[in-house]
Amino acid sequence: MIVSLHAIMPLSRLPRFFTAMARPRNDNFLRALLMEPTDRTPVWLMRQAGRYLPEYNETRRRAGSFLALCKTPSLACEVTLQPLARFDLDAAILFSDILTVPDAMGLGLYFAEGEGPKFERPLREEWAIRALAAPDPWDHLRYVMDAVAEIRRALDNAVPLIGFSGAPFTLACYMVEGGSSHDFRTLKTMLYARPDLLHRILAVTADAVVAYLNAQIEAGAQAVQIFESWGGILSASAFEEFSLAYLRSVLARLIKHHEGERVPAIVFVKGGGQWLEKIAAVGCDAVGLDWTIDLGEARARLTEKTALQGNMDPMALFAPPEVVVREAQRILTSFGPGRTGHVFNLGHGIHQATPPEHVAALIEAVHAFPRESVRA
Amino acid sequence: MIVSLHAIMPLSRLPRFFTAMARPRNDNFLRALLMEPTDRTPVWLMRQAGRYLPEYNETRRRAGSFLALCKTPSLACEVTLQPLARFDLDAAILFSDILTVPDAMGLGLYFAEGEGPKFERPLREEWAIRALAAPDPWDHLRYVMDAVAEIRRALDNAVPLIGFSGAPFTLACYMVEGGSSHDFRTLKTMLYARPDLLHRILAVTADAVVAYLNAQIEAGAQAVQIFESWGGILSASAFEEFSLAYLRSVLARLIKHHEGERVPAIVFVKGGGQWLEKIAAVGCDAVGLDWTIDLGEARARLTEKTALQGNMDPMALFAPPEVVVREAQRILTSFGPGRTGHVFNLGHGIHQATPPEHVAALIEAVHAFPRESVRA
Numbered sequence: 001m002i003v004s005l006h007a008i009m010p011l012s013r014l015p016r017f018f019t020a021m022a023r024p025r026n027d028n029f030l031r032a033l034l035m036e037p038t039d040r041t042p043v044w045l046m047r048q049a050g051r052y053l054p055e056y057n058e059t060r061r062r063a064g065s066f067l068a069l070c071k072t073p074s075l076a077c078e079v080t081l082q083p084l085a086r087f088d089l090d091a092a093i094l095f096s097d098i099l100t101v102p103d104a105m106g107l108g109l110y111f112a113e114g115e116g117p118k119f120e121r122p123l124r125e126e127w128a129i130r131a132l133a134a135p136d137p138w139d140h141l142r143y144v145m146d147a148v149a150e151i152r153r154a155l156d157n158a159v160p161l162i163g164f165s166g167a168p169f170t171l172a173c174y175m176v177e178g179g180s181s182h183d184f185r186t187l188k189t190m191l192y193a194r195p196d197l198l199h200r201i202l203a204v205t206a207d208a209v210v211a212y213l214n215a216q217i218e219a220g221a222q223a224v225q226i227f228e229s230w231g232g233i234l235s236a237s238a239f240e241e242f243s244l245a246y247l248r249s250v251l252a253r254l255i256k257h258h259e260g261e262r263v264p265a266i267v268f269v270k271g272g273g274q275w276l277e278k279i280a281a282v283g284c285d286a287v288g289l290d291w292t293i294d295l296g297e298a299r300a301r302l303t304e305k306t307a308l309q310g311n312m313d314p315m316a317l318f319a320p321p322e323v324v325v326r327e328a329q330r331i332l333t334s335f336g337p338g339r340t341g342h343v344f345n346l347g348h349g350i351h352q353a354t355p356p357e358h359v360a361a362l363i364e365a366v367h368a369f370p371r372e373s374v375r376a
Numbered sequence: 377m378i379v380s381l382h383a384i385m386p387l388s389r390l391p392r393f394f395t396a397m398a399r400p401r402n403d404n405f406l407r408a409l410l411m412e413p414t415d416r417t418p419v420w421l422m423r424q425a426g427r428y429l430p431e432y433n434e435t436r437r438r439a440g441s442f443l444a445l446c447k448t449p450s451l452a453c454e455v456t457l458q459p460l461a462r463f464d465l466d467a468a469i470l471f472s473d474i475l476t477v478p479d480a481m482g483l484g485l486y487f488a489e490g491e492g493p494k495f496e497r498p499l500r501e502e503w504a505i506r507a508l509a510a511p512d513p514w515d516h517l518r519y520v521m522d523a524v525a526e527i528r529r530a531l532d533n534a535v536p537l538i539g540f541s542g543a544p545f546t547l548a549c550y551m552v553e554g555g556s557s558h559d560f561r562t563l564k565t566m567l568y569a570r571p572d573l574l575h576r577i578l579a580v581t582a583d584a585v586v587a588y589l590n591a592q593i594e595a596g597a598q599a600v601q602i603f604e605s606w607g608g609i610l611s612a613s614a615f616e617e618f619s620l621a622y623l624r625s626v627l628a629r630l631i632k633h634h635e636g637e638r639v640p641a642i643v644f645v646k647g648g649g650q651w652l653e654k655i656a657a658v659g660c661d662a663v664g665l666d667w668t669i670d671l672g673e674a675r676a677r678l679t680e681k682t683a684l685q686g687n688m689d690p691m692a693l694f695a696p697p698e699v700v701v702r703e704a705q706r707i708l709t710s711f712g713p714g715r716t717g718h719v720f721n722l723g724h725g726i727h728q729a730t731p732p733e734h735v736a737a738l739i740e741a742v743h744a745f746p747r748e749s750v751r752a
Contacts, residue, residue, distance in 0.1 A: 183727065188691030192699055232647075235689050235723075236670035237706070271608075273650045274669060293650060294612035313611050315564030323568055330613070347611075351559065 042090035047349030098166030122178030163221025232271015291347025418466035423725030474542030498554030539597025608647015667723025
């Protein structure tokens with residue numbers, strides 16, 4: 001499918017981002033997502049490059065700020081690789097932030113110390129919403145594509161690289177609220193009182209997410225994950241109208257093959273346990289699960305076409321290693337034997353105070369878990 | 377069933393708390409909970425006596441503090457009745473706080489301005505957990521029973537009075553964390569690392585909740601609601617072990633009849649949409665639903681024995697009245713025609729900035745909704 005790449009990306013960009021056409025040497029992660037047999041249950045952890053690692057904190061200090069870290073490809077590459085140097089992880093994930101897209105749209109992302117992400121110019125006025133446009137990722141988010149390419153070169157095909165984006169609804173939550181929120185009152189007021197405005201934001205943001213993820217794929221991302229972190233704040237009918245509809249629209253337009261390989265897509269909806277069947281139907285290869293749902297039950301509810309990723313409670317990592325191991329085994333047992341299609345992960349990002357030795361015990365336990373279905 | 381009352385409560389208390397044996401003149405709320413036909417869909421709102429009402433803020437200012445308001449029966453009675461003077465509500469709910477029980481256990485409840493509830497002495501040390509005991513509600517929570525009795529007298533059987541308590545797990549969350557929490561790390565660490573300690577807290581707290589709710593029933597509460605506000609933070613297996621098991625234990629020990637009438641029990645688990653069948657099976661008459669689940673789907677999943685309460689998004693009340701009305705009608709339509717067993721409510725407590733006129737429009741719309749099943 002190199003043809004589609006030519007069609008979308010000017011030829012002049014090709015040499016820089018061209019990477020070897022080959023599956024990674026450890027391709028268990030990609031195989032599990034595509035429901036192919038694996039050697040072992042692959043594992044990676046959401047936010048695996050982060051503050052629980054002293055080496056990350058050291059690099060971040062050198063960078064000066066979290067945003068500088070995201071925007072400097074060599075440093076983003078450095079922290080992306082740090083957890084892989086420590087642990088036998090089956091995938092790397094691009095180090096970045098889900099709010100780079102609204103930042104590129106001109107909302108002015110900043111991080112107030114101890115307060116999480118904020119926007120200088122939240123999106124609330126009708127004129128600003130009408131003026132919103134999807135940025136060209138090769139112009140305004142070039143630093144992300146540069147990081148992806150640099151990480152791919154550094155990985156040298158050892159394990160696959162995951163690209164990612166926030167889902168349109170989750171990005172809209174931050175854009176309208178101007179940051180995180182306890183009750184999402186501003187967003188919800190718009191949703192109920194002026195749904196037309198929210199739909200306009202979502203349509204533009206969906207276009208931006210498509211362009212952003214496709215650019216990451218062209219730059220070398222071998223799988224993508226879409227984070228719908230705030231899907232769980234919606235009523236069932238609003239979830240259909242404001243989240244699922246745009247996930248479907250994004251998935252339909254993603255590049256499906258690149259470098260001669262399928263590029264699987266994972267959709268993670270925090271708080272989406274009630275809606276698994278609907279999430280699986282948006283056109284993704286895998287559904288990411290938070291820790292509230294029983295993995296075996298999720299397996300039973302979905303068809304054999306959809307892989308599952310998850311779903312240990314990140315807080316379980318604060319227990320002693322033997323408890324961590326037991327909890328991992330309970331989850332692996334719940335998935336059931338003799339089957340592929342499971343990528344082990346946490347049900348949410350790893351907590352910054354997590355002891356790294358507990359993470360080591362977890363990764364080892366997942367890989368050591370006996371499985372009847374070994375690769376032929 | 378006055379016999380059981382005699383057995384539990386010293387005779388000297390009887391005259392004070394003795395109330396007329398009769399169903400309220402408007403008993404639609406109780407009838408819906410018991411799956412009996414009703415004149416109209418009954419409605420009340422979680423936190424209906426609260427800061428969105430100017431008259432509440434006035435009484436609270438007079439009381440000096442939120443806790444003084446809770447602990448002064450005449451003032452608690454006054455604010456309980458305020459929303460009923462404004463709106464045609466089908467039930468009153470005792471004005472109190474779910475943390476009165478841990479306060480009576482000696483943890484020292486206080487409210488830091490703008491920070492929510494806190495405990496002076498969070499429950500973390502093994503010796504303190506071993507020393508924890510269930511308080512006698514007639515001694516340590518007498519102010520609550522006095523408020524219940526006073527509200528019953530003031531209501532004069534117009535509508536039923538709902539008593540309530542936090543569920544053991546939700547109370548334990550606050551007790552161990554010392555307040556609300558973003559990630560419940562302290563509680564979760566105990567849950568995974570020292571489940572024996574958490575079980576000890578839950579067992580004592582379940583005893584306390586049973587005594588507390590039974591005392592409220594004896595003082596005049598005609599239905600009870602148990603709030604499992606934090607159930608949704610648990611994995612499916614932890615929910616079974618640390619929440620459901622104790623809900624079951626509480627429900628099994630609640631007084632089922634009083635004043636010659638059934639006293640229905642409602643269990644509300646925020647974030648419990650995935651587990652409705654399990655919640656319905658703990659022995660309650662009704663399941664309270666947050667706004668994330670489709671009411672019609674909930675109806676289809678549960679047997680005809682369980683009533684449902686809910687479930688409009690409280691944030692929908694920020695939309696103009698015509699949108700509020702449409703949203704209420706959508707929910708009533710989703711429940712389906714020709715059936716009883718629905719108490720309309722919000723899916724969570726009403727927000728303090730809600731315009732009271734929107735609440736009026738909501739109540740009216742619920743009552744005006746045409747239903748094929750009118751009382752015979």
